[in-house]
Amino acid sequence: MQQSFVSAFYKNFLGNSPEWYKLAIIAFLVINPLIFFFVSPYVAGWALVLEFIFTLAMALKCYPLQPGGLLAIEAIAIGMTSPKQVMHEVAINIEVILLLVFMVAGIYFMKNLLLFLFTKIITKVRSKTTVSVLFCFASAFLSAFLDALTVIAVIISVAVGFYSVYHKVASGKHINHDHDHTCDSGVAEYSRDELEAFRAYLRNLLMHAGIGTALGGVCTIVGEPQNLIIGQQANWQFVEFAIRMAPVTVPVLIAGLFTCFLLEKVKWFGYGAELPENVRQILIDFDKDQTSKRTKKDNVKLVMQGLVGIWLIIALAMHLAAVGLIGLSVIILATSFTGVTDEHQLGHAFEEALPFTALLTVFFAVVAVIIDQQLFTPVINWVLTYEGNMQLVMFYLANGFLSMVSDNVFVGTVYITEVKKALLAGQITRDQFDLLAVAINTGTNLPSVATPNGQAAFLFLLTSALAPLIRLSYGRMVVMAFPYTIVLTIVGLISIYSGLLESKTQDLYEAGLIHHHKVIEGNDAEGHH
Template sequence: MPVTMSQAFIDNFLGNSPKWYKIAILACLIINPLVFFFVDPFVAGWMLVIEFIFTLAMALKCYPLQPGGLLAIQAVAIGMTSPYQVLHEIQANLEVLLLLVFMVAGIYFMKQLLLFSFTKIITKIRSKIVVSLMFCFSAAFLSAFLDALTVIAVIIAVAIGFYSIYHKVASGKNFHDDHDHTHEEQQQLNHDELENFRGFLRNLLMHAGVGTALGGVCTMVGEPQNLIIASQANWGFAEFALRMSPVTLPVLIAGLLTCYMVEKLKIFSYGVQLPERVHQILSEYADHEDRNRTKKDKAKLVIQALVGVWLIAGLALHLASVGLIGLSVIIITTAFNGITDEHALGKAFEEALPFTALLAVFFAVVGVIIDQGLFGPVISWALHFEGHMQLVIFYLANGVLSMVSDNVFVGTVYINEVKAALLDGVITRDQFDLLAVAINTGTNLPSVATPNGQAAFLFLLTSALAPLIRLSYGRMVWMALPYTIVLTIVGALAIQLGGLESMTQYFYDAHWIGHHSVKEVMDSAVSSH
């Protein structure tokens, strides 16, 4: 039967996505303007947020950029937000975009060193629990000094390396043969072995992803919103870490214990062991690389190690913006390792650029949240509470909103509202300090519940690795659930039990880095604008 023109349009729309998904997106595009103009813009705004989350949840069926982008374009077209607001959000988050463009590409050129290091860990340490704890703690430690997206990019590069090595050998080829590891071949080893290896990698990636949240909350450079909050409160690096410590230290210990328990009890899809045959392949690969490593190869590893030292030092000391440091990593690594071909450079950017475009679409949704005041009622409600309950409410409100929105946006909105309350005399400086801690920990900890709340999780979900290891939105939510429950409860208890007041009193009594006045906060607010 010949295909009609209308049928051709339907077939082309969103490509190979399920027909029901195409219909759902078209229905959203039809309903949204009707609700916006004839029902309530506030309701239409929340519908858009939910629809965008739906496109993220369906990332394995269709990359979210296209359906989410259509929804965002329509939102701008009908007046939910403006092109100016979208541009403003992109400009405000330019460092994050540059991070994705340059830092992720820079990590691509360090993959030989990363694969060498992590292969040794996997092949030499046979205890799955120990390996899981190492991945979780290493991600937490690195995320305290680096950006979480940088850390998760490293882990993704390592996991793709492991998967491609196994897939190549399982397909009957040698280590250095050309091979497309995204294509399923008939010569593969048995299906159960491949599925177990995928489960093993999913476990390690989720442990590392949560680790980035555990470490990222501790310091002012760990997450973008931390830097914003520290700036508004006039806190330095050490003061920020100490003020957060009554919450972050118990949470870190609880997170590592959760990692141990889920692996020990093999619950929530954890506890998948590395198949013996896969371990043998990776061990043989490590031995093969050691035997055949030339002086040029060794020189490349030395350069990558030195660049790694520069990367950590540059980011930890905040010598330049994250994106610019990433660009320097690309230049130095390629220059000294003989990579001068334009096409070789282009491959490094393939992974990051689609997510960069998706993040720009996400900022359009954030623009809708701002212009329609979707979070306003929650903020007003939270300010009505007093004492410890107010801290807990702010912590939980930030956490819930960060689960469905950008935690940078949520943190920024809340700290600005609290700063306004301080300048208006509604709260004291001590209350401001306590609320700043509650806001920071709230945006970082409960938000591990969904990929929406953590940019590192969202990057992982939309990476080329996710479909290879069958890591879907729903599976990520399920595997993050034990961490979500434990981290949220421990964080709330730490805030409720009063350790924050003791730390605030310490700064007041010792006058360490000054007990900042309302005027200093006002001066900070003026300078930040």
């Protein structure tokens, strides 16, 4: 009886995760208190950080919330940090939490408009290169004002819709028939090669779009969650954030779009797959069918969603309220004018963002440990021994490398918190802090495209129901992201190392587009130049 209970308990622990993964987490939970009490709290703190990074890197084995959460709870229980310190971290980052809760849910109610736009790109534009660049640019533009996770979720919806339509026809059924598009057994033999070509085509578009979310996400304060954390610590609003980032982000965006164009032309790294003509015709027929079924009521919904989108851009640019509250206004406006009144319909909108919001709160618990145990202080002090551009380069590279192997939100949060401490301690000037904030933001956003665990949007794509259908594995994503990783990282590095960032920032000061900030009694306050 005892044995069966223990066996059942062990099977339930972290569910279907691999045996070695479960044993690794148990080992971490056993070792951490021993290191903390009998070796050194500092060493135990670093062990916790590395273990947490391990759970992020292994996100495909088990969502990091559970194992990471267990490690964080244990850390608080043994005294590595306190619930009060965790609550303090949550409180100062409340805008980020509201961004994830409300903004992602708000964009959910604008999905129909986004689906409409991406569908038109695929069916109306014949050139594959043009389609790819449009997908990349549209994803970048939308991610700058919305949220990378939501944008990639919309593109996944478009791809799943098209895949299921073609799969149904290739299996000898009509569009209005029921069909399981996950099973290839009904696909006619002569359609198999066509299906493989279509899968390759969709892989191309999804990877270009994924990179697009990174290109746009780095540009604005709402593009990625860590951007808002960095912007808050620096006391920058939407417009100032975008202007300060521009000396790095504009060259990177141009280089990224050019890379997209080039990859489609040279057909390297799995790119350059064309849409088979037969598939194109099926998709065009399907789009015509959907358009003919669209009522006046549906058209009005699209118009209202477009107007809400314009309101969102204006409200963000003018900083009319906290980002999360603007997201809440989007939910209210988009649902009020498109006929969504049911509580269950509202509930679906929050499904995508809340698991990641919970994980972000666990991030803040680990950040609290880092602060209480002063883990990064020696590293930051060492990097601060460098001067001028080299200091910026070191921060950019350190953030970039860590973001590749773990998660860019976690890395960005840790580094900006530590640099803020250095500022308040008088180790660096306010102007140097501003430049370092740009280096940290670009470092966490650009090299992190190297791996799916580096960015939430990439991980979301990899763990979606679409990935196995189009044969998009972890290894294939790494290979397809490789040319982009090299180009974006090097262009970002050159922009920082060349002194372009510093000289352009000085020009912006002189033009009056941005102002010098100063620190008063440990808090940021506006200064004038």
